[in-house]
Amino acid sequence: MSETISVDLKGTLGNFTLDCTFHAPLRGVIALYGPSGCGKTSVLRGIAGLNRLSGKVEIGSECWQNETGFVPVYKRPLGYVFQEASLFPHLSVRKNLTFAMAKGENNLSPTFDEVVEFLNIAHLIDRAPHNLSGGERQRVAIGRALLSHPKILLMDEPISALDKRSRDEILPFLIGLRDRLSMPIIYITHDIYEVERLADTLVLMDSGKVIASGSLREIEANPDLPLANTREAAVNLDGYVKSYNEHTGLVEVDVPGGTFIAPSAPLVRGKKMRIRIAANDVSLAVEKPLKSSILNVMPARILTMREQGYFEVLVKLELGDNGKGAHFLSRLTRHSWQILGLREGMDVYTQIKGVALIDQQEG
Numbered sequence: 001m002s003e004t005i006s007v008d009l010k011g012t013l014g015n016f017t018l019d020c021t022f023h024a025p026l027r028g029v030i031a032l033y034g035p036s037g038c039g040k041t042s043v044l045r046g047i048a049g050l051n052r053l054s055g056k057v058e059i060g061s062e063c064w065q066n067e068t069g070f071v072p073v074y075k076r077p078l079g080y081v082f083q084e085a086s087l088f089p090h091l092s093v094r095k096n097l098t099f100a101m102a103k104g105e106n107n108l109s110p111t112f113d114e115v116v117e118f119l120n121i122a123h124l125i126d127r128a129p130h131n132l133s134g135g136e137r138q139r140v141a142i143g144r145a146l147l148s149h150p151k152i153l154l155m156d157e158p159i160s161a162l163d164k165r166s167r168d169e170i171l172p173f174l175i176g177l178r179d180r181l182s183m184p185i186i187y188i189t190h191d192i193y194e195v196e197r198l199a200d201t202l203v204l205m206d207s208g209k210v211i212a213s214g215s216l217r218e219i220e221a222n223p224d225l226p227l228a229n230t231r232e233a234a235v236n237l238d239g240y241v242k243s244y245n246e247h248t249g250l251v252e253v254d255v256p257g258g259t260f261i262a263p264s265a266p267l268v269r270g271k272k273m274r275i276r277i278a279a280n281d282v283s284l285a286v287e288k289p290l291k292s293s294i295l296n297v298m299p300a301r302i303l304t305m306r307e308q309g310y311f312e313v314l315v316k317l318e319l320g321d322n323g324k325g326a327h328f329l330s331r332l333t334r335h336s337w338q339i340l341g342l343r344e345g346m347d348v349y350t351q352i353k354g355v356a357l358i359d360q361q362e363g
């Protein structure tokens, strides 16, 4: 069975031209990310069959449309979650959920009780939608989408209309959907914070086109893409807890090519964690710094350098010395690059001033 999603959709909407092609593994969160008006919603609606665009949509072994056929929206096994939860106002939470329940089972889909427990909505079950907070309404909307036994969830900025507190409350549920329920999700956002927490695959869009797609870490570490050219440029690496030291309060997290150390609450060995390394927090040294308060000092190789304006350079690095390590970025002054005699292919030491740990549900 094919484990990929292939999208190749073309069309015009008013004056807007869409020409969107990407392929991605059919697992985890595939984030469609790009500025407002670049065509994200149009693509998602095209995948659902809500917008009739020409081209191909294949979800694993199922073909939803191609040159010769078009499966109508109601026959596509998908759950759609909109920016604003669209619940039936006259029905209780329970009835909103049961209304959507599909007959039969598919092995990805959780049961009613599992959905209620997972989304922590048991205490809301007899309420009317207008008595719920925005975050609670959105959790019910996600529950409703899950109970239709979808093969995939399509989410259009599901938390962007919520306040920060509700957003932070709902993000762990979305991480849980991805990790605990193994439900593939195509997720639209224009917020890099959500991308960093949720995405496994990133599809970058601009002006109706896909400008790059691939794993989150590959796309973030590519100095030629627009993400790397922002002040917030960072790379998120997935790793596992190697050890936790309760005397120092420090956790060690293994990623390909190295082990990062960071202060943390206690964590169990083997837990999946994501590590965020901001380009601005990575400095380089040609010799191993012997005494430093910086916890993470690691060997790495310079892969490429790109000039950024006149005074700065962006350096792509590979962690470790076996050629198989994770890639990440460092932003330096051009002055430092020159004075240290740095060059592509050179082995250096990286000093990483701070790493952020992003909790992942699994493990």
Ligand SMILES: Nc1ncnc2c1ncn2[C@@H]1O[C@H](COP(=O)(O)OP(=O)(O)OP(=O)(O)O)[C@@H](O)[C@H]1O
Residues within 6 Å of the ligand: 013, 014, 015, 016, 034, 035, 036, 037, 038, 039, 040, 041, 042, 043, 190
């Ligand atoms: N039915 C339509 N008729 C005419 N123009 C449309 C239609 N649907 C979308 N558009 C236009 O297509 C462009 C892309 O819109 P779309 O909603 O897909 O972008 P988006 O990236 O999802 O934006 P946002 O992040 O602001 O929601 C916009 O210029 C929009 O005005």
